[in-house]
Amino acid sequence: MLLKNKKIKWGILAPGHIAKKFAHDLKAVKDATLYAVASRDLNRAEEFKEEFGAKKAYGNYMDLITDPKVDAIYIATPHTFHKTYTIDCLKNKKAVLCEKPLALNSADVALMIQTAKNEEVLLMEALWTYFLPHYQYVLNFLKEGHYGAVKSLEADFGFYPEFNASSRLFNKQLGGGSLLDIGIYPIFAALSILGVPDTINASCTYFETGADSSCDMVFGYKNRAEAKLSSTLLKKTNTEAVILCEKGTVHIQTQFHKPTSVVFTDANGNRKTKNFEVATHGYNYEAAHFNDLLHKGKTESPIMTFKFSQQLMETMDKVKEVIGLSYYE
Numbered sequence: 615m616l617l618k619n620k621k622i623k624w625g626i627l628a629p630g631h632i633a634k635k636f637a638h639d640l641k642a643v644k645d646a647t648l649y650a651v652a653s654r655d656l657n658r659a660e661e662f663k664e665e666f667g668a669k670k671a672y673g674n675y676m677d678l679i680t681d682p683k684v685d686a687i688y689i690a691t692p693h694t695f696h697k698t699y700t701i702d703c704l705k706n707k708k709a710v711l712c713e714k715p716l717a718l719n720s721a722d723v724a725l726m727i728q729t730a731k732n733e734e735v736l737l738m739e740a741l742w743t744y745f746l747p748h749y750q751y752v753l754n755f756l757k758e759g760h761y762g763a764v765k766s767l768e769a770d771f772g773f774y775p776e777f778n779a780s781s782r783l784f785n786k787q788l789g790g791g792s793l794l795d796i797g798i799y800p801i802f803a804a805l806s807i808l809g810v811p812d813t814i815n816a817s818c819t820y821f822e823t824g825a826d827s828s829c830d831m832v833f834g835y836k837n838r839a840e841a842k843l844s845s846t847l848l849k850k851t852n853t854e855a856v857i858l859c860e861k862g863t864v865h866i867q868t869q870f871h872k873p874t875s876v877v878f879t880d881a882n883g884n885r886k887t888k889n890f891e892v893a894t895h896g897y898n899y900e901a902a903h904f905n906d907l908l909h910k911g912k913t914e915s916p917i918m919t920f921k922f923s924q925q926l927m928e929t930m931d932k933v934k935e936v937i938g939l940s941y942y943e
């Protein structure tokens with residue numbers, strides 16, 4: 615699908631909390647336009663269309679998926695529906711930017727990737743942190759070896775939402791729980807900084823709905839590096855990432871998964887802070903990358919690769935196995 619020099623017409627499938635932030639930031643992406651939005655409720659779609667200046671509003675998802683004018687679809691449903699709608703979109707030749715986690719398990723991720731390959735259509739997991747300037751800077755800094763090898767990583771993500779058994783965060787039927795929703799960020803940090811772990815230890819607590827309320831993980835690596843990771847919906851935590859290297863420490867400040875500042879401390883204790891504040895929420899970076907891939911006729915991101923999405927979900931599957939969590943798969 616070569617869309618060179620064309621303004622990419624985006625559709626948003628499921629106008630919830632995150633879709634609003636995404637639509638706001640899409641305005642900052644060159645050669646992209648929000649063309650249509652689809653909700654299960656036409657009124658909601660109409661309201662969203664008015665708020666963000668889309669051209670079309672649909673009262674069901676299939677009308678968006680089959681609209682021949684749409685080039686790319688951003689899927690922002692609860693996790694449980696990512697697989698089905700992604701596959702529907704790909705089969706209708708729509709490029710898909712799908713929210714994290716791509717699915718509930720790695721078998722489903724494999725199926726989604728295989729469908730994208732068969733259809734020769736772009737698919738990418740919307741793990742926005744990977745595309746943010748501060749995160750890319752840190753990855754490059756570590757890769758260039760300024761502080762030597764990474765010895766350990768500590769990363770957490772915790773907040774304290776009001777309990778509501780039917781909301782997607784707590785409802786297991788909607789993929790609820792801390793691990794898949796926010797634990798994915800510390801796990802993503804471990805994979806992008808240290809790679810796939812050789813050993814995994816984990817423990818968790820549960821809500822009465824069966825969704826996990828918190829999850830503590832320790833990833834071990836053959837080179838003796840270690841990652842201590844946690845997610846919780848029971849308290850607000852620092853939500854930082856601290857990377858201890860042979861010759862210094864890199865501290866991604868709160869909240870590490872968003873545009874933020876980074877403190878570099880060398881072996882002599884010299885500190886340097888770099889600020890990476892941006893004018894948007896930060897979702898325009900993943901969208902701009904995706905838009906660019908479409909212009910170049912690419913069907914896979916060189917950053918958020920299929921392999922990385924697969925490894926991310928395989929790692930989460932292993933954590934689920936250790937803590938005994940399953941989603942009726």
Ligand SMILES: NC(=O)c1ccc[n+]([C@@H]2O[C@H](COP(=O)([O-])OP(=O)(O)OC[C@H]3O[C@@H](n4cnc5c(N)ncnc54)[C@H](OP(=O)(O)O)[C@@H]3O)[C@@H](O)[C@H]2O)c1
Binds near residue numbers: 788
């Ligand atoms: N990248 C990030 O920073 C970030 C942040 C938050 C969430 N997320 C991800 O985005 C996805 C959506 O999260 P959200 O916080 O935006 O959720 P949300 O506010 O609950 O919105 C989800 C939307 O999905 C649609 N939907 C379809 N079937 C549904 C069902 N059975 N129950 C509930 N909603 C249903 C609803 O839209 P209609 O009814 O109008 O169709 C709803 O507005 C999740 O996968 C999450 O992991 C990403």
